[in-house]
Amino acid sequence: MSELTPPTAWTPDGETPIANAPRLPSEDTLIEAIATVYDPEIPVNIYELGLIYVVEIDDGGAVKVEMTLTAPGCPSAQELPEQVRSAVSSVAGVTSCRVETVWDPPWDPSRMTEEARLQLNMF
Numbered sequence: 001m002s003e004l005t006p007p008t009a010w011t012p013d014g015e016t017p018i019a020n021a022p023r024l025p026s027e028d029t030l031i032e033a034i035a036t037v038y039d040p041e042i043p044v045n046i047y048e049l050g051l052i053y054v055v056e057i058d059d060g061g062a063v064k065v066e067m068t069l070t071a072p073g074c075p076s077a078q079e080l081p082e083q084v085r086s087a088v089s090s091v092a093g094v095t096s097c098r099v100e101t102v103w104d105p106p107w108d109p110s111r112m113t114e115e116a117r118l119q120l121n122m123f
Contacts, residue, residue, distance in 0.1 A: 025093040030055050030063060033087040040076055044119050046084070050111025053102060061095035063088050068107045077101070 034055070035047040046052060046067070054066035065084055069077055081099040088097040109122065116122075 022094055024057055024059075024061055025091045027055060027057070029091055030057065030088055030094075033091050034065070034084055035114070036081045036087050037080065039080065042070075042118045044112075046080065048113045048116040048119075049081075050113065050116075051107060052084075056057070057094075059092050063094050063097045065097065066102050067099060068102055069100045070107055072103065
């Protein structure tokens with residue numbers, strides 16, 4: 001889970017790596033880290049549940065995650081964002097991580113992946 005990609009710049013010859021720029025983790029690597037976080041009431045990781053709306057990384061390695069919860073009264077409302085921040089911060093190349101809990105659009109089961117639906121017998 002430590003795949004790092006060099007930042008690139010567009011040139012007439014195509015994308016070229018920027019010399020001496022920090023290597024950044026790929027979006028897939030960040031998602032793998034997020035997928036290690038599970039809702040304690042549901043045996044599916046929060047990425048597969050569809051709770052992650054945005055994962056952005058800037059050129060300096062700062063990551064922004066926007067996530068939601070299954071319900072506003074979720075008993076894990078304090079711990080899940082902190083677990084996401086910790087998981088993302090542990091990825092090589094991440095310099096900081098900000099996790100925001102958002103409520104729009106509201107979560108519903110249609111946001112779950114097919115794999116999550118299978119695990120929860122929701123077909």
